[in-house]
Amino acid sequence: MKLEEEIKQKEFKSEYNKAVVNLHFTQSYLITFQARLFKPHGVSPEQYNVLRILRGHHPEPITVSSIQERMLNKMSNASRLVEKLKQKGLAERKECPSDRRQVDITITSKGLDLLGQLDEEIKNFNHSIIKLDESEVKQLNDLLDKLRG
Template sequence: MKIPNELKNTDDIEFYKARLNIHFTHNYLKNNLLESIKPINLPLNQFTVLRILKVEYPKNSSINAIKEQMFENNSDVSRLVDRLLTKKLVIRKECKLDRRQKEIQITQRGLDLLNKIDNHEKQLNNKISHLSTSEVIKLNQLLEKIRI
């Protein structure tokens, strides 16, 4: 990574380098994730919805709960769920407590699809496995602190 000369003598250089490092690392990990989900032929946002639902399984989730966990704030989760319904990867049913709300659950077919790439998920974790557990905990804390 090259730092522009005009920044080399500023007090902000370390903050600039930190932001660049976060962006480079995000792109590195995202590109590896995109490569790992190629075999299941799903767009990243649909894959993300399935991963969220897999964590909740066998419980149901709501559109709002899924939306809160999405990486992209502008994701149209209802439309994503509709596409996953068409592929029979999720089911949607009426909430017993609030008929206006829909409950979403991953299907066995969706679980099977995610299981196909479990080894790829492990390979993604290996991208940071050279960090110790305490370093990963500290990294998580620092990244969460940035988003406060």
């Protein structure tokens, strides 16, 4: 549905103005459905994202600052998210021997199991939530990559 109808706004001052609002609105649409998907599994979308980053490095550990770099929200707070995952038994924290300021984080087997369960579900979700065909999605990704310069 056109954004103008969704938020009951007659028109936008420019396509650029509409695009900024459209990106916020579409992301909100996605995250609402994602949160509902993750909720029965006891993790939030950002916690899931950190788990995926951990799995990407498994069995090597990864430091908190490296997690931060790979997160979608750069200014967020990796250490608090790791703490949440640890409380749920999905991740482990260990002091880094070579630099005692750093903390090595690894995903646990429980964490890997959870991701394994979610993989198929997420794949189906991604296809069903995005009502575009293969070439359109590709086009969208290219435009977003270009948008950020």
